[in-house]
Amino acid sequence: MFWKLLRKAARYLVGIVFIASGFLKGVDPVGTSLKVKEYFHAFLGMDPGHWALWLGIALCAVEFLTGVCILKVIKFRFFSLIALLMSLFFAGVTLYSAITGKVEDCGCFGDVIHLEPWPSFYKNVVLVVLTAYLYSQRHRARPIAGNFWQWAFMLGYALFIVGVAVYSMRELPPADLTDFRPGRDLFKGDSTALVKYKTEIIYSKDGVRKSFSLNHLPDSTWKYEETISTVVEGSERVARQMPFILKNTFGDDVTPTVLKSESPVIFISFYDASGITHDDLGKLKNLGDSLNYGRHRADVYVLSAMTEDETVKSLQPIADAIENEAISDVFSSSYTQRSLPFGIVYSDFKSVITFNRSNGGATYVNRGIIVKKWSATKYSNGKIISAITKNPYLLTRGSEGHSRLFLIISLAVIIGMALIIRLIFKALYKTVKGTVDVLEDMGE
Numbered sequence: 001m002f003w004k005l006l007r008k009a010a011r012y013l014v015g016i017v018f019i020a021s022g023f024l025k026g027v028d029p030v031g032t033s034l035k036v037k038e039y040f041h042a043f044l045g046m047d048p049g050h051w052a053l054w055l056g057i058a059l060c061a062v063e064f065l066t067g068v069c070i071l072k073v074i075k076f077r078f079f080s081l082i083a084l085l086m087s088l089f090f091a092g093v094t095l096y097s098a099i100t101g102k103v104e105d106c107g108c109f110g111d112v113i114h115l116e117p118w119p120s121f122y123k124n125v126v127l128v129v130l131t132a133y134l135y136s137q138r139h140r141a142r143p144i145a146g147n148f149w150q151w152a153f154m155l156g157y158a159l160f161i162v163g164v165a166v167y168s169m170r171e172l173p174p175a176d177l178t179d180f181r182p183g184r185d186l187f188k189g190d191s192t193a194l195v196k197y198k199t200e201i202i203y204s205k206d207g208v209r210k211s212f213s214l215n216h217l218p219d220s221t222w223k224y225e226e227t228i229s230t231v232v233e234g235s236e237r238v239a240r241q242m243p244f245i246l247k248n249t250f251g252d253d254v255t256p257t258v259l260k261s262e263s264p265v266i267f268i269s270f271y272d273a274s275g276i277t278h279d280d281l282g283k284l285k286n287l288g289d290s291l292n293y294g295r296h297r298a299d300v301y302v303l304s305a306m307t308e309d310e311t312v313k314s315l316q317p318i319a320d321a322i323e324n325e326a327i328s329d330v331f332s333s334s335y336t337q338r339s340l341p342f343g344i345v346y347s348d349f350k351s352v353i354t355f356n357r358s359n360g361g362a363t364y365v366n367r368g369i370i371v372k373k374w375s376a377t378k379y380s381n382g383k384i385i386s387a388i389t390k391n392p393y394l395l396t397r398g399s400e401g402h403s404r405l406f407l408i409i410s411l412a413v414i415i416g417m418a419l420i421i422r423l424i425f426k427a428l429y430k431t432v433k434g435t436v437d438v439l440e441d442m443g444e
Contacts, residue, residue, distance in 0.1 A: 031178065061162055076138055090120075248344075278317060304344060
């Protein structure tokens with residue numbers, strides 16, 4: 001009896017941890033891709049590029065499916081081995097991170113639970129022990145269904161978690177617990193005083209990669225690769241919250257000027273030029289025109305993680321459209337911000353993509369407090385005007401609590417349904433198998 005209870009306890013614990021880890025990564029695949037890139041930079045000195053997103057989705061899918069199959073005893077021999085191998089791998093990675101200090105947050109549970117390397121390593125050591133025990137007991141596992149239904153369950157759960165990840169990638173995460181979640185006061189604590197960053201913009205030419213500062217960018221013969229921000233003084237863990245720094249074209253800090261506006265502020269986040277469509281630009285221009293010249297006013301800014309040249313090039317269709325409208329003095333050859341119905345501010349890639357996970361998405365800020373976010377496909381003039389005419393406090397009240405509650409309820413439902421289905425199918429499988437055995441005995 002004791003060993004049976006021990007096996008069950010180990011199975012429940014391992015299954016729940018893997019389900020939680022996979023699901024919490026899956027609801028924020030863009031954030032998971034950032035952590036994948038961070039590990040690639042730290043361990044391999046390379047950038048996986050757009051593959052980081054798909055690697056992140058694959059990782060969360062494998063973790064989630066492993067957890068479900070461990071919990072429900074589906075293909076237990078195979079998935080107990082997968083769980084053991086993953087636990088060994090994660091233990092090695094977090095041990096290296098703890099010793100070298102190259103990755104400060106393991107990202108095991110997305111932005112919901114932050115674990116430093118040593119606590120994460122200890123957690124993985126416990127998982128190694130538990131998964132090793134489960135693997136050693138694999139021959140005692142009893143299936144809950146026939147082979148067909150086991151494959152059907154696996155396919156169903158795989159499609160579920162991939163669907164969650166793809167939805168969150170195309171839209172916004174259903175729960176926002178990032179450093180720039182709704183309700184965050186961008187001035188509170190003055191975290192920028194605790195942490196100083198160095199921003200490097202990487203370009204390549206003839207196979208050579210070279211870093212440049214924002215104020216000294218190369219000519220157009222160089223190809224933009226990425227923007228990297230590193231801590232040069234202080235610690236992000238000490239500051240606890242990611243700083244929010246806005247710069248203008250000349251590299252000057254304009255954060256207070258922009259955020260202390262008496263008017264509502266709308267940011268449209270651009271961090272990937274290749275993902276910006278003409279529809280996105282059309283919506284941006286219409287929004288700028290509406291909030292600059294309409295009945296309801298707000299300050300509109302493009303928040304760019306790209307270089308000035310990349311940003312201006314991306315916005316060129318808007319400039320062309322303005323010229324075709326024959327509006328005088330709206331777009332000069334110097335590409336100044338005054339020529340467009342919105343301003344342009346710059347920040348590092350990590351800040352911009354954390355500020356709004358959707359490339360081209362909109363974020364409403366009122367006197368330094370993040371109020372509401374929309375994905376690029378969901379925002380409209382009507383939705384934003386409706387938001388800025390309401391009480392911003394009421395829009396943000398309890399947003400973090402609601403996000404955590406959503407995730408807790410979602411996990412409880414997923415785990416609860418998995419256990420209920422297991423009990424039902426286990427009982428049915430025993431009944432059917434017993435009937436078949438009786439019929440076979442009668443046939444003999």
